[in-house]
Amino acid sequence: MEVEPKRMKSDLCAQIDDQVIELHVFKRVQDTSLQEHLEICPKCQARTDEYRSFVSVLRRALYMLYEREGRAEQYIISRSNDS
Numbered sequence: 239m240e241v242e243p244k245r246m247k248s249d250l251c252a253q254i255d256d257q258v259i260e261l262h263v264f265k266r267v268q269d270t271s272l273q274e275h276l277e278i279c280p281k282c283q284a285r286t287d288e289y290r291s292f293v294s295v296l297r298r299a300l301y302m303l304y305e306r307e308g309r310a311e312q313y314i315i316s317r318s319n320d321s
């Protein structure tokens with residue numbers, strides 16, 4: 239059966255919620271079709287970038303907190319999951 243690309247694309251966009259974006263940022267998306275979509279869709283890429291900058295702000299805040307509590311090492315460990 240033929241799949242109309244445009245329709246498939248928008249359907250996938252609708253399936254991609256913040257949780258999927260989060261998984262994508264950490265390269266943990268299991269679903270191949272979702273992953274492929276995330277790599278090609280400008281709209282979802284924009285959402286991913288937005289999430290990435292959110293994460294980096296969060297990390298900075300977390301690091302400051304850890305540092306204040308003398309737990310900066312823990313921060314470095316939690317960071318190693320990311321590339």
Ligand SMILES: [Zn+2]
Pocket residue numbers: 247250251254275279280281282
């Ligand atoms: Zn999309």
